[in-house]
Amino acid sequence: MLPLIDLRSDTVTRPTAAMWEAMRAAPLGDDVFGDDPSVAAFESALAERLGFEAALFVPSGTQSNLVALLTHCGRGDEYIAAQGAHCYRYEGGGAAALGGIQPQPLPTAADGTMDLGAIEAAIKPDDPHFARTRLVCLEDTFGGRVLPADYPGPVRELCDRHGLSLHLDGARLFNASIASGIDARERCAPYDTVSVCFSKGLGAPVGSALCGSPAFIEQARRWRKVVGGGLRQSGLLAAACHYALDHHVARLAEDHARASELAEDLRDLGLLAEARTNMVWLTLEPGQDRRLVDSLARAGIQARAGPPMRLVLHLDLPSDAVCRILEVVREWLMAPPVRED
Numbered sequence: 001m002l003p004l005i006d007l008r009s010d011t012v013t014r015p016t017a018a019m020w021e022a023m024r025a026a027p028l029g030d031d032v033f034g035d036d037p038s039v040a041a042f043e044s045a046l047a048e049r050l051g052f053e054a055a056l057f058v059p060s061g062t063q064s065n066l067v068a069l070l071t072h073c074g075r076g077d078e079y080i081a082a083q084g085a086h087c088y089r090y091e092g093g094g095a096a097a098l099g100g101i102q103p104q105p106l107p108t109a110a111d112g113t114m115d116l117g118a119i120e121a122a123i124k125p126d127d128p129h130f131a132r133t134r135l136v137c138l139e140d141t142f143g144g145r146v147l148p149a150d151y152p153g154p155v156r157e158l159c160d161r162h163g164l165s166l167h168l169d170g171a172r173l174f175n176a177s178i179a180s181g182i183d184a185r186e187r188c189a190p191y192d193t194v195s196v197c198f199s200k201g202l203g204a205p206v207g208s209a210l211c212g213s214p215a216f217i218e219q220a221r222r223w224r225k226v227v228g229g230g231l232r233q234s235g236l237l238a239a240a241c242h243y244a245l246d247h248h249v250a251r252l253a254e255d256h257a258r259a260s261e262l263a264e265d266l267r268d269l270g271l272l273a274e275a276r277t278n279m280v281w282l283t284l285e286p287g288q289d290r291r292l293v294d295s296l297a298r299a300g301i302q303a304r305a306g307p308p309m310r311l312v313l314h315l316d317l318p319s320d321a322v323c324r325i326l327e328v329v330r331e332w333l334m335a336p337p338v339r340e341d
């Protein structure tokens, strides 16, 4: 049996042998009592790395964004986010459902930016007719695209002019940093708070973290407990994230290189493919995604249909992954087309 190739997401990775070893060796305590040394060590290493004074380990990226929103905003407040932002579109409306916090989604350019004038126009006046605008949320990377380096600065200035806070959903912040060559700490500088996922391209099984000021993180810790994210011997998990922070950041460049290689080879076959950091976006004729997904599945390659199809490269792929994918695509292109009714 050939090893499985799972391109559905970079969340699918299993711990490496060395990561398991780090988890096994981690000293543990009870993090709700605040005495798990491995969680504390991870939180301070990450805060230091990203230029913040404090950080909070949380089970998921969704909870990290939720806790950030609950801490930045109160009932009847609102946050401005891109129409396609994860924290607005893909998190079950958690801030509204649990916090009475209203989203103000705005149209978004393909690179994840919202028009500065549109942000400014969406800020509500101080009047009982309106929700109180408190926060702007950005996302980096956005659909695999690195947020333009000159964008967050002016958004920060706008937030300062209007007394708003600025949050970054940096689930794949380190992909953005590696791809742009801009240090993660520098990319984080404009933001009050930053959320980072360790269970994506960084390869940890579970875990995200929220960074901010000590006062903010103290309040966020309360909300984490309220939403059920206070974990006990979570040093086991934080040790995996800490290992990923120390050993899996630079290697993201390999995923980006493989994504570029795959996209280029797919284009050579006449397909419409674009690489963005560790993702390849493949646009096929309508209805053809399903057929390709089925052909890939028969060859032990898991992928999700689009459109467009997103193929995600990560550290848990065999070295011949790109070859094997291309082999299936070549055969699939030569097979007689099946009518889709």
Ligand SMILES: *Cc1c(COP(=O)(O)O)cnc(C)c1O
Pocket: 059, 060, 061, 062, 063, 065, 086, 087, 139, 141, 169, 171, 172, 197, 199, 208
């Ligand atoms: C995956 C993701 C999240 C949520 O992370 P989970 O750990 O899956 O809850 C948040 N934001 C972005 C941009 C993501 O890609």
